[in-house]
Amino acid sequence: MTSIEGAHVAAIQVVDLVKKYGEVTALSGISFEVARGEVLGLLGPNGSGKTTTVTLLSTLQRPTSGSARICGHDVVTEAARVRETLSLTGQYAALDEGLTAVENLSVFGRLTGLRGPGLRVRIDELVEQFDLAAVRNRRVGALSGGMRRRVDIAGALVTRPEVLFLDEPTTGLDPRSRASVWDTVAGLREAGITVLLTTQYLEEADRLADRIVMLDRGSVVAAGTPGQLKKQAGAAVCEVTLVDRADTTRVVGLLEGLELVESPADGTAAGAQAHPRLVVRAPNGMATVSGVIDRLDSAGIDVVDIGLRQPSLDEVFLQLTETS
Template sequence: MSTVPAIEISGLVKKYGEVTALGGISFEVARGEVLGLLGPNGSGKTTTVTLLATLQRPTAGSARICGHDVVAEAALVRELVSLTGQYAALDEGLSAVENLAVFGRLTGLGGKHLKARIAELVEQFDLGTVRDRRVGALSGGMRRRVDIASALVTRPEVLFLDEPTTGLDPRSRAAVWDTVAGLREAGITVLLTTQYLEEADRLADHIVMLNRGEIVAAGTPGRLKKEAGAAVCEVTLAHRSDTARVLELLGGLELVEAPEESQAHPRLVFRAPHGMTTVAEAIARLDGAGIEVVDIGLRQPSLDEVFLQLTEVTP
């Protein structure tokens, strides 16, 4: 495998008039990896993708795809990449196979080569049962599978997935996750933008977090969670009426998540600076006060908590 990164960004800047969408970001993605690009709305995720896909030109800095500059060698870069946006770009009046054929012809494929490639994609994405059905009649998850398959007709080196599970139900989202995992196994480099932290935690080899056009954190999901700080103690109460008393009993611990009004059994999350020792002390205090607990335990910070901590918007 080539040692040249699939994606290489250095000091990338994009301005729209007086507004800075990207303030000079830099990162690399190795070939065959999945990078999760995270951040709140307006953080610069989609701008980064459009610059890499040659749909826009950077204001300053550089970006390369498989060693090729996205500005100076834009035509060559477009042959190496493919992009799916937040919403499936399909003709809903055509069947799944017909959509694949259209994308193939638009990229110069035809005849037996296109037919063979479509057959491969139908098998790879498990589209056999819907291949001849009108796309408009398919589920959201299945439409997204067809959309991603269309982006792979030309066998790109790098695939950009811009929030691919937006608007999908949990079952359809899980199906797309399986699809992305399959892309990694096939050796395709994937840059995935998403606001679903569970999605990035499950799929990404590395994560880059953006906020206001700047990188606020980068690393593996495990490393980012470890750097977020101490573990937390989760306490789930049997009775909501005990909430105030528990807050008093555990007042020496930092409360990081208060219970929601909708919870039948209130769940409180406290910082646990001393790990299981903190949990043991909490159990002793609650037991001594006769507080009935449904569950209590120690866990490491979630990627959601890392995300909120690092991308918190301040006035």
């Protein structure tokens, strides 16, 4: 295959992939593609099949049936070629905490056959790319969770893979460390590296992924861009937060004719808030919000806040998994 032809081959192709463990079916014939240079978010709760998918695509296990190709190479019949094109980081950083950041990168390089000046140059490139200069000679065990994960991802890139699998890279990290890893993944996209990101954090997938494949109980329940998936949850909503809880019943009456999505009477978390919140569908966007403001203003109802909100991936996922 020429390089020109190869450029049109998807980085990852999955067709009817099935994996069974005895009587348990972990994957039920999933299919999807990832274009070169794309970040695909593989989204789902624990047990949905995310990690199983990664182990099959990275040749750590064989599928029961179906097929998968990485950069045009079959994961079963061309496993060695597949391993040359990809790298993988698991849910927890695979680092020696007694070694420095640079020493860990050197170990990764030596394990993949790099030696001498070439390895030193590559390590310097990664130190600069991942902003590790300030910690390059510090023991990994003394680094923050986000910085350790950054070193781990840098190690996965020592061999310049075409495809990188990030299996729940922010599991167990605090918000600051998670944000640091998000910046790192955004940098991978800018560098043109194809990334398959598995996560159970919907906010993470929404922020990082060009496209999302949602898994539930081993099956694909939805696929598309974050915007496309959000549209499946219906129209935007208008959220109204009241000053006085005593106004709730009156406001519900004032909003007659609009579809009430949530009110304090639902027994949800909103009902426990100091200021009650009501949510109605906003099929006409800001026009609906303006109409709600007019009704409340005419009735002299005081509000803490009122605004338009688009559906979230959380709502999309809950709707899909409730019916799948």
